[in-house]
Amino acid sequence: MANASNLLPWHPRRLDDEILSSWMLRIASGNGISVRSLCAWLGIDDDWVREIDSMDPYNPLVNHIAEAAGVENEIVVKSLPSGLYGLFGESISSTDWSWNPQWRLRGGTPPNNLGNQYCPICLRKFGHYQLSWTIAVYSCCLQHKCFLRDHCPHCGKTFLGAARFFDSYTANPKRDLQLCAYCGRSVVNHEPYELADEKTLKLTYMLDSLVRKPACVDYFEVLVRLLHVMCRPSALAKHMRSQMLPKSHQITSRYWSGTPHNFEYLDVKSRAFMLQAVVSLFADWPDYLVDVLRSTNDLHHLHHLFMHKSLPNWYESAVRIAATRNRCPKPSDREQFLHTAIQQGWVTAVQFAKRTRDSGRFLHLESA
Numbered sequence: 001m002a003n004a005s006n007l008l009p010w011h012p013r014r015l016d017d018e019i020l021s022s023w024m025l026r027i028a029s030g031n032g033i034s035v036r037s038l039c040a041w042l043g044i045d046d047d048w049v050r051e052i053d054s055m056d057p058y059n060p061l062v063n064h065i066a067e068a069a070g071v072e073n074e075i076v077v078k079s080l081p082s083g084l085y086g087l088f089g090e091s092i093s094s095t096d097w098s099w100n101p102q103w104r105l106r107g108g109t110p111p112n113n114l115g116n117q118y119c120p121i122c123l124r125k126f127g128h129y130q131l132s133w134t135i136a137v138y139s140c141c142l143q144h145k146c147f148l149r150d151h152c153p154h155c156g157k158t159f160l161g162a163a164r165f166f167d168s169y170t171a172n173p174k175r176d177l178q179l180c181a182y183c184g185r186s187v188v189n190h191e192p193y194e195l196a197d198e199k200t201l202k203l204t205y206m207l208d209s210l211v212r213k214p215a216c217v218d219y220f221e222v223l224v225r226l227l228h229v230m231c232r233p234s235a236l237a238k239h240m241r242s243q244m245l246p247k248s249h250q251i252t253s254r255y256w257s258g259t260p261h262n263f264e265y266l267d268v269k270s271r272a273f274m275l276q277a278v279v280s281l282f283a284d285w286p287d288y289l290v291d292v293l294r295s296t297n298d299l300h301h302l303h304h305l306f307m308h309k310s311l312p313n314w315y316e317s318a319v320r321i322a323a324t325r326n327r328c329p330k331p332s333d334r335e336q337f338l339h340t341a342i343q344q345g346w347v348t349a350v351q352f353a354k355r356t357r358d359s360g361r362f363l364h365l366e367s368a
């Protein structure tokens with residue numbers, strides 16, 4: 001193991017925003033071996049080779065990979081989804097490989113398959129897979145301002161990550177990564193790409209500026225809870241969707257049963273629309289959230305808004321206010337919320353919510 005670096009004559013450097021599995025494929029192929037053999041050298045348990053992107057940043061294998069690739073640990077951590085500390089926090093257990101896959105994009109069938117997206121222009125030009133393509137908050141390419149694609153334009157099946165080539169001794173990453181896992185055709189030269197709307201782009205810029213900041217983990221924990229509540233097959237979710245999403249915004253889930261289930265299963269545009277709605281709940285905190293929740297007849301379902309582990313105080317108290325008839329938010333609730341947002345560095349998300357909240361909605365509440 002200590003000699004891994006000497007065993008590998010070729011050390012391709014990590015490309016822009018490249019995810020670990022894509023980088024490992026290029027390292028292995030450049031040295032004429034399979035990723036599975038490379039991982040065996042590095043002491044990575046065979047069962048985990050395909051899950052290599054799910055590794056936590058404190059796993060000792062990060063050192064081994066860094067040594068083999070001839071780089072600092074930090075470079076390897078940056079290629080891991082779990083290195084986005086704003087989304088996942090810094091306290092992922094160092095022994096638990098099966099960390100919560102929230103925010104990781106999901107394919108349709110089989111139910112637990114991780115999905116992937118791609119920017120057709122980036123993929124054609126640079127030929128590697130980007131970390132942000134596996135994360136459900138990303139629905140567009142910030143460089144090319146187009147929607148990402150999460151399916152093959154020929155056969156319509158889920159676009160998969162680089163792990164599908166891990167057993168191959170002869171993978172040619174630049175060519176093979178552009179091919180659909182199911183029909184084998186090129187995914188980059190088909191239909192023209194679709195430019196993303198201004199709102200989706202601004203939203204993605206805003207979230208992208210927060211995903212690497214560890215102090216933003218509270219914001220994302222609340223965001224993911226609200227997203228999951230709104231994407232469930234429940235009456236509360238149905239009501240919130242009908243209240244908050246314009247009729248033109250059809251929500252399509254790729255979950256195998258076809259019903260809404262989880263944010264991570266939504267197709268690319270549905271995720272963009274759902275994020276726009278849920279991000280706006282942070283406007284005029286907690287009044288807007290309280291209004292939305294109180295407008296449903298399903299207040300007894302509000303327990304879905306909590307989790308077994310505790311969420312930030314400013315959030316839990318807002319849900320409790322909504323659940324208690326005749327109780328109104330106090331100015332101090334808002335002050336505490338704003339104070340936290342400033343201190344933790346995500347006040348831009350609050351300002352964004354205020355600017356983009358659709359004030360044409362909830363007329364019946366505002367006039368009440």
Ligand SMILES: [Zn+2]
Binds near residue numbers: 119120121142145
């Ligand atoms: Zn791009």
Ligand SMILES: [Zn+2]
Binds near residue numbers: 180
């Ligand atoms: Zn295909």
